[in-house]
Amino acid sequence: MLRRSYGLRIPSKIFAFRLSCRLSLEPVNYGHILGISSLPGCKFKNIRRNLLQNVEEIKRLEIQDVFIFCTMSELSYYRVPTLIQEYYKHDFVVHHYPFLDGDVPTIDTCQKILEDLQICMDNSRKTLIHCYGGLGRSCLIAACLLLRLDDKITPEEAIRLVKAVRGPSAIQTIKQYNFVNEFRETASHCHPPSEETRQSLSR
Template identity: 30%
Template structure:
């Protein structure tokens, strides 16, 4: 299942052909009986050629997707890796760099897939931070938006929710307009 985030740009600002961020479970995840080739083919059919992968190195083995990185390359996906530990967060500067990459693609009409293992905690946290920075939602609105689009369980724990709040506060403080 790929959950798309129906986005509108900041008030008064429009994009001619915006791309769309999407969140999903780890493609090819063996413990959920996912078929990697089928999952990647579906993503291609939906015009998702850019991926923000949040897995740590050990998770590729743990979830039976050791060949995923190579499959991404072979099938022409452009992938950015932002390894975040399960149930965890990352550094604000690393988040900012990943979101800048993602927004550049979205502004240019490209769809971007965000995934961790379950597509909820880490993926939801990244999506919520994206909404605070580029769509001027406050942290609670962004978290709720992601939960409505993906799952009530998205942004899985207090640490992740606090990260979204801290990230939003830092962005607003440094970018008051």
């Protein structure tokens, strides 16, 4: 059973997958849902996830495309160095756009991520994005996607919508807040990203 909050569809059980929740794009008149999660298989401190079980659960959700914002060093640090290979084994399309925890992407990279996300949405492909915690980098990208899809939504509204799904910790640093707030102005001064900026591992 779904409930309403800030115009978002939020499932009573988070995406039927304990690592994920869903951001509805209906508030920006886009009839798709974007999955946001923390890092599958992560083993750090008191977190002990099973990589194979998590990936198989993502597969059961019929996810087709996965966007990863963790660096390769992070994947090793959190003891999932084979995550990308595991995604390939399960026939996911992998889009790897790494940038550091707490940081922001370059505007060109952000535009490329959003372009690829929109292509997935336009083709009705079920899509999951994740970083380490699914709060900072992933929510930054989700907020910017909302801003890209609807020029009437404000940065404050985009942040509020993401927080309604991921909680008050969504978008974690001042640098990330500033990036979202300045996204449209910064993007308006940029040239479209070249093919060389494409960092997806597979299409």
